[in-house]
Amino acid sequence: MSPKKTIQKGPEANERWDLRLYVAGQTARALAAFANLQKICEEHLPGQYHIEVIDLLKHPQLAKGDQILAVPTLVRKLPEPVRKIIGNLSDTEKVLVGLDLRPRS
Amino acid sequence: MxxxxxxxxxxxxxxxxxxxxxxxxxxxxxxxxxxxxxxxxxxxxxxxxxxxxxxxxxxxxxxxxxxxxxxxxxxxxxxxxxxxxxxxxxxxxxxxxxxxxxxxxxxxxxxxxxxxxxxxxxxxxxxxxxxxxxxxxxxxxxxxxxxxxxxxxxxxxxxxxxxxxxxxxxxxxxxxxxxxxxxxxxxxxxxxxxxxxxxxxxxxxxxxxxxxxxxxxxxxxxxxxxxxxxxxxxxxxxxxLPISSLGLSFPVSQKRVSTGVPRLDTMLGGHGYYLGASVLISGMAGTGKTSLAAAFADDTCRGGRRCLYFSFEESPEQIVRNMRSIGFDLENWRKKGLLRFCSVRPTLYGLEMHLAAIHKLVRDFEPRAVVMDPITNMMSIGQIDEVKAMLTRVIDFLKGQGITSLFTSLTGGGSSLEQSEVGISSLMDTWLLVRMMESAGERNRLLYVMKSRGMAHSNQMREFVLADDGISLIDVYVGPGDVLTGSARLMQEAKDQAEALAAGRSEQARQRELEREAASLEAQASSIAARLAAIEAERRLAREAGRERQEQAEKEKRGLAAARKADRARSQA
The missing domain is CATH 3.40.50.300 (P-loop containing nucleotide triphosphate hydrolases)
Known part of the structure; x- marks a missing residue:
């Protein structure tokens, strides 16, 4: 994957993006969220991101740490500050805003 | 499950x-x-x-x-x-x-x-x-x-x-x-x-x-x-704090406890309050409610039972000092741990905190008697209904524990004497009323029993006197005109005594007069008797003389007869 600098107000070049997607089981909503996320990351954070999918049905104790209520929830662990985005990530614009990849209007 | x-x-x-x-x-x-x-x-x-x-x-x-x-x-x-x-x-x-x-x-x-x-x-x-x-x-x-x-x-x-x-x-x-x-x-x-x-x-x-x-x-x-x-x-x-959670199923006792005033015991069927009863003493300011409460506390402690005294107006020291002046040594009981005071201003906290404090203290101290003096002060922190509800709960609680409770209630100047301000008299088993009686430039205390459930109690008023040696109840003077108390009673009593004395004296005089008369009559009677005796004696003498003469005459007659027959009879004469 060759880095292409096509991001409007992109992240720092070598910044590592650590993302966690919390789901509860392999629901349609969860699968959609994962697909949406991967698409956005490929487009805006190629080679810089790491996605960890956590199934709360398998690891319920992990919900506490990131204060997860809603599923799916995407948590941006790095870079700081922590951001949370809930929903199936179908609204790309909102996801970009939520991840600070686009300035809030 | x-x-x-x-x-x-x-x-x-x-x-x-x-x-x-x-x-x-x-x-x-x-x-x-x-x-x-x-x-x-x-x-x-x-x-x-x-x-x-x-x-x-x-x-x-x-x-x-x-x-x-x-x-x-x-x-x-x-x-x-x-x-x-x-x-x-x-x-x-x-x-x-x-x-x-x-x-x-x-x-x-x-x-x-x-x-x-x-x-x-x-x-x-x-x-x-x-x-x-x-x-x-x-x-x-x-x-x-x-x-x-x-x-x-x-x-x-x-x-x-x-x-x-x-x-x-x-x-x-x-x-x-x-x-x-x-x-x-x-x-x-x-x-x-x-x-x-x-x-x-x-x-x-x-x-x-x-x-x-x-x-x-x-x-x-x-x-x-x-x-x-x-x-x-x-x-x-x-x-x-449910008001009526306890219902009305208290254990009742036939036992009695002394009021601390012997004659008051007498008024209450001879034995005082029932054990575990609720007692209300109401009256105007300065009528001696606290003194009656102290008498009860004193007697409870004297019997070796614990007494808890809630005072909402006076500090413990003040009560101790004041009650010493009428002969109750409360300090002694306090030192022996039989008497505990709890003096707080009612306004310190809300009604239910008071209730909680009462519950807690009663549970800790386990008294046999509780005095609350005066409950009317609670009025300053709640509506009448709330205070009544709270007191209902207090009474319920204490009755449930078999604790005799005594409450004093201050009657305001304007309101009727026989109306307890908090309207709790109906909750009480015994209600004593102390009132002032004004007459002849004096105020004197009168005590009577308004009600006392389950016992034959006196219907009479008593004069209630606070002296150095405690409380005493004195019969009032019930004359034809009025009920007399205080010095009016004393005066009336003195007057009665004087009259009695005077009456006594004239009686003695009359007695003596009669004695004299009797004596003189007796003297007369004896002189008459003497005369009668003399007369009788004379009559006897006279009778004897008469008989002798007759005998003499008989004798002479016989001599005469003899002489008539012969000269011998004449010579014999």
Whole structure:
């Protein structure tokens, strides 16, 4: 994957993006969220991101740490500050805003 | 888990889940509905969180039912610290795997909503917590925080409905707290989802005194108390004080206790008050109510029994000093630990705190007699009805313990003497009335028994005198005109005495006169008798002389006869 600098107000070049997607089981909503996320990351954070999918049905104790209520929830662990985005990530614009990849209007 | 309680009918009764909160289980007749959610609503600071926490902690400690506390407002550490002051060691319960705590924090600013979602995360967390301890009880405090934290109300409402359904399906007894709304029970209409049982907590300030109250708004499938019950939070946590929880089933005693005034005992059928009775002494200022109370306290202690004295006007030292002046050495009993004073201004705290203080002291000290002097001061901190309700509870409580209670009540200048201000006379078994009688430039005390249930009591008024050696009751002078007391009575008595004396004297004189007369008559009688005797003697002499003459004459006659026959008779003559 060759880095292409096509991001409007992109992240720092070598910044590592650590993302966690919390789901509860392999629901349609969860699968959609994962697909949406991967698409956005490929487009805006190629080679810089790491996605960890956590199934709360398998690891319920992990919900506490990131204060997860809603599923799916995407948590941006790095870079700081922590951001949370809930929903199936179908609204790309909102996801970009939520991840600070686009300035809030 | 299914315990059938007295399965007389085939239809299973609603099973209750005791909260362990004093009083609450009484008004709900056993506790909250088991396996169902209960909504606890009220304004900020009314004790919702405490109620939820006590429900969980007491469930573990008293019933051995593990619980989960899910907090949306405070962290577990904060909560543990807050309730530590009430003697709950939450950390220990968590360590022993009896209790699970989870703090659910939602920060609106951190959350971006993008598309569909649900609250399965919350369910997962709750389920994990429930499973980790095998919980039977759950507290959610307060779910409404979700409304502030999550953008989509529609999803939230659907999820809440699912949550309450989920709790029910798992057979969890849940307490859900909610903030009071403007025109609804809760701000976000939680009552819509929780329809089995709703408790309402209230904290309002009347006459600058804050009062907590609890009301059961709804309890589906169960009888419950419908009133607003005073509630208090003290070092033992929350307690609800049901007015009539004790009912009217007191143990009654035939034993009597002395009033401390011998003649008053006599007035009350000869033996004083009934053990465990409630006694009211009412009267105007300065009529000696406190002195009568002190006499009772003194006598109780003299018998080696403990007495608890609540004084709402005077300090213990002042009472001790004042009562020493009429011969009661209360300090002595105090030192021996038989008498304990509790002197507080009524305005120090609200009525239910007073009630709680009374309960606590009585439980600690275990007195056989309680004096409250005067109860009318309570009027300054509550409405008449509230004070009456509170005193009803005090009397109920004391009677239930078989403690004799004596209350004094100050009658205001304007009101009728036979009307006790707090209107509690009907609650009392014995009612003594002390009044002032003004006459001849004096005020004197009069005491009488207004009523005394279950004993033949005197209907007479007594003059009530406070002297150096105690209290004494003196018969009043009931003359043809009026009832006399004080110096008027003394004067009347002196006058009576003088009259009696004078009457006595004239009687003696008359006696002597008669004696003299009798003596003189006797003298006359003896002289007559003497004369009679003389006359009799004379008559006898005369009779004898007459007989001698007759004999002489006979003799001469015979001589004469002889002489007539011969000269011999003549010579014989």
């Amino acid at each position: 299914v315990k059938t309680r007295k399965a007389t009918s085939s239809v299973p009764r609603l099973e209750k889940c005791p909260t362990g909160i004093a009083g609450l289980d009484e008004i709900t007749e056993g506790g909250l509905p088991r396996g169902r959610p209960t909504l606890v609503c009220g304004a900020a600071g009314c004790g919702k969180t405490l109620l939820a926490m006590e429900f969980i902690v007491r469930g573990i400690v008293e019933r051995g039912e593990p619980g989960v506390f899910l907090s949306f407002e405070e962290t577990a550490e904060e909560l543990a610290k807050n309730v530590a002051s009430l003697g709950f060691d939450v950390d220990d319960l968590v360590r022993r795997k009896k209790m699970a705590m989870d703090y659910v924090r939602i920060e609106r600013s951190e959350i971006q909503e993008t598309g569909e979602y649900d609250l399965e995360g919350l369910f997962v967390r709750l389920a994990a917590a429930v499973d980790s301890v095998g919980a039977k009880r759950v507290a959610l405090d307060s779910v409404e925080a979700l409304f502030a934290g999550l953008p989509s109300e529609a999803i939230l409402r659907a999820e809440l409905r699912r949550l309450f359904r989920w709790l029910k399906d798992r057979g969890l007894t849940a307490v859900i707290t909610g903030e009071k709304g403007d025109n609804a029970l809760t701000r976000h209409g939680l009552e819509e989802y929780v329809s089995d049982c709703i408790l309402f907590l209230d904290h309002r300030v009347i006459n600058q005194v804050a009062t907590r109250r609890l009301r059961v708004i709804k309890y589906r499938g169960s009888k419950h108390g419908t009133n607003e019950y005073p509630t208090l939070i003290d070092e033992h946590g929350l307690s609800v």
